[in-house]
Amino acid sequence: MLGIKTLKEHLAILPDDLATLIETFAQISMDMQTNFPKYLSGVENEPNKYGEAVAKLDAWANKTLCDNLLQTGLVRKIYSEELQTPVEGREDAPFVITLDPLDGSSNITTNNAFGIILGIYRSDFPQKGRDLVAAAYKLYGPVNTLVYTTGKGVHEFVKHYYEDGAVRFLLLHENMKLPIKPEVFGVGGKPMQWSGNFREFAKNLFKEKKMRPRYCGTFVADFSQVLHRGGFFSYPSTEGAPDGKLRLAYECAPLSFICENAGGASWDGRSGSILDVQIEDADARIPLYLGNKEVIEELKKTQGN
Ligand code: F6P
Ligand code: MN
Numbered sequence: 001m002l003g004i005k006t007l008k009e010h011l012a013i014l015p016d017d018l019a020t021l022i023e024t025f026a027q028i029s030m031d032m033q034t035n036f037p038k039y040l041s042g043v044e045n046e047p048n049k050y051g052e053a054v055a056k057l058d059a060w061a062n063k064t065l066c067d068n069l070l071q072t073g074l075v076r077k078i079y080s081e082e083l084q085t086p087v088e089g090r091e092d093a094p095f096v097i098t099l100d101p102l103d104g105s106s107n108i109t110t111n112n113a114f115g116i117i118l119g120i121y122r123s124d125f126p127q128k129g130r131d132l133v134a135a136a137y138k139l140y141g142p143v144n145t146l147v148y149t150t151g152k153g154v155h156e157f158v159k160h161y162y163e164d165g166a167v168r169f170l171l172l173h174e175n176m177k178l179p180i181k182p183e184v185f186g187v188g189g190k191p192m193q194w195s196g197n198f199r200e201f202a203k204n205l206f207k208e209k210k211m212r213p214r215y216c217g218t219f220v221a222d223f224s225q226v227l228h229r230g231g232f233f234s235y236p237s238t239e240g241a242p243d244g245k246l247r248l249a250y251e252c253a254p255l256s257f258i259c260e261n262a263g264g265a266s267w268d269g270r271s272g273s274i275l276d277v278q279i280e281d282a283d284a285r286i287p288l289y290l291g292n293k294e295v296i297e298e299l300k301k302t303q304g305n
Pocket of ligand 2: 104219
């Protein structure tokens with residue numbers, strides 16, 4: 001049953017600048033979907049800073065989001081996964097943001113879910129994920145959802161079409177918590193390149209814990225399963241990629257912030273929570289493990305931590 005509260009009403013208790021920024025992000029990402037069919041194939045001539053091919057939709061999403069977010073006058077700097085260098089906004093603007101403009105690009109051509117990840121800070125890097133003022137993600141699935149937190153509860157909204165033609169985000173779940181019983185897990189990378197210890201841990205998730213393997217290949221979609229059903233998600237350190245695949249600033253910090261605010265835990269495979277890792281280089285990758293607290297605790301024990 002849909003709540004009657006709109007996103008705008010829900011944001012009303014926040015400082016005006018933060019509410020406007022989140023509302024603008026929600027509005028742009030809502031409008032963007034109508035243009036997706038135009039950019040379903042093709043790549044840009046130049047690869048991105050990681051040497052990966054940039055899909056037409058990646059490039060278009062990045063430009064659309066950056067242009068519109070800068071226009072609010074609220075953004076001092078944007079660090080984007082798709083930009084060689086951060087883009088500067090007004091010097092006196094209150095926020096520095098991180099953007100994964102299209103999370104799950106490999107799912108564009110297959111018409112599987114993909115999304116957007118946003119991190120909002122008041123200061124510039126170096127700082128930690130724990131310094132986030134807010135984090136949000138958009139998930140384009142069969143329905144279009146937005147999840148945000150400002151550190152006080154995790155809330156989910158769904159794009160709702162009114163009979164008079166209006167379209168708004170309506171509250172779907174407020175103060176979300178990971179269910180107590182972990183049900184699903186997803187792990188990225190090739191199993192034969194995981195460490196032996198980690199492979200054993202993953203095997204026990206279905207063998208002993210009776211959890212179901214579910215892997216979409218889009219971080220926000222895989223995380224959404226953990227948030228709703230309880231479980232575990234990881235893109236671990238692998239042979240050949242000791243830092244994993246996911247990016248600390250654009251992907252891991254914002255979703256760990258949401259996960260921990262929903263009662264879950266995150267781990268960097270080394271020292272502790274992803275949120276306590278100092279972000280010196282916005283483009284750095286990091287191994288990521290997140291999900292229900294007791295699953296993460298067990299993982300730490302089995303990996304010798
Ligand atoms: O942004 C990187 C990403 O697309 C994530 O959304 C996803 O978790 C991961 O890569 C999937 O990687 P792979 O294709 O190796 O499974
Ligand atoms: Mn991504």
